[in-house]
Amino acid sequence: QVHLQESGSGLVKPSETLSLICTFSGDSIDTYYWNWVRQPPGKGLEWIGYIHNSGRTNYNPSLKSRVTMSLDTSKNQFSLKMSSMTAADTAVYYCARLIYAVSIDFWGRGTMVTVSS
Amino acid sequence: DVVLTQTPLSSPVTLGQPASISCRSSQSLLHSDGNTYLSWLQQRPGQPPRLLIYKLSHRFSGVPDRFSGSGAGTDFTLSISRVEAEDVGIYYCTQASQLPYTFGQGTKLEIK
Numbered sequence: 001q002v003h004l005q006e007s008g009s010g011l012v013k014p015s016e017t018l019s020l021i022c023t024f025s026g027d028s029i030d031t032y033y034w035n036w037v038r039q040p041p042g043k044g045l046e047w048i049g050y051i052h053n054s055g056r057t058n059y060n061p062s063l064k065s066r067v068t069m070s071l072d073t074s075k076n077q078f079s080l081k082m083s084s085m086t087a088a089d090t091a092v093y094y095c096a097r098l099i100y101a102v103s104i105d106f107w108g109r110g111t112m113v114t115v116s117s
Numbered sequence: 118d119v120v121l122t123q124t125p126l127s128s129p130v131t132l133g134q135p136a137s138i139s140c141r142s143s144q145s146l147l148h149s150d151g152n153t154y155l156s157w158l159q160q161r162p163g164q165p166p167r168l169l170i171y172k173l174s175h176r177f178s179g180v181p182d183r184f185s186g187s188g189a190g191t192d193f194t195l196s197i198s199r200v201e202a203e204d205v206g207i208y209y210c211t212q213a214s215q216l217p218y219t220f221g222q223g224t225k226l227e228i229k
């Protein structure tokens with residue numbers, strides 16, 4: 001069983017930058033891709049992007065200009081930064097692991113992020 | 118982007134009866150490696166999503182065998198052979214065959 005836990009700012013002001021960290025159990029190996037997914041209240045899921053164990057990233061084009069992800073394998077952590085936040089970015093943010101050639105298999109419990117002044 | 122369209126959006130089911138959810142893709146999800154990376158997730162109220170089925174028809178560890186997945190190309194189905202009370206929640210299909218990864222809009226399963 002893999003454990004993932006999100007942490008970071010739960011309240012962000014409009015135009016500011018969101019910073020979240022996901023701490024995971026176990027090792028980060030080459031078959032793993034570390035993902036962020038968000039879910040606005042009462043709505044569906046949106047993939048934000050992933051970072052591979054090598055440091056290679058891939059972002060959703062709809063968010064690419066505002067997103068940066070990084071990985072620190074020494075701390076078993078990866079992070080999300082999203083700039084120029086607006087009310088439309090209010091959502092539960094999940095971190096999740098994807099195994100290459102399989103699927104996203106484990107999810108964190110999620111953290112609610114509210115954008116408000 | 119690949120658009121996944123689920124039907125129905127809401128499914129009232131009697132306990133012990135079967136249920137099925139359809140997911141239609143705007144493009145073929147057959148990957149160049151020969152696999153179809155279509156998965157099904159369950160999200161119970163107040164909880165994160167949970168993987169049920171991956172690569173079209175493979176049940177994830179710990180998932181009851183009353184859940185099964187089928188389909189090919191652009192049409193996929195999640196079937197529950199006998200619905201139990203704990204199956205209440207929202208079910209999503211999701212694809213990882215093409216970037217960006219996308220999700221269906223969700224189907225709410227509720228008990229009649």
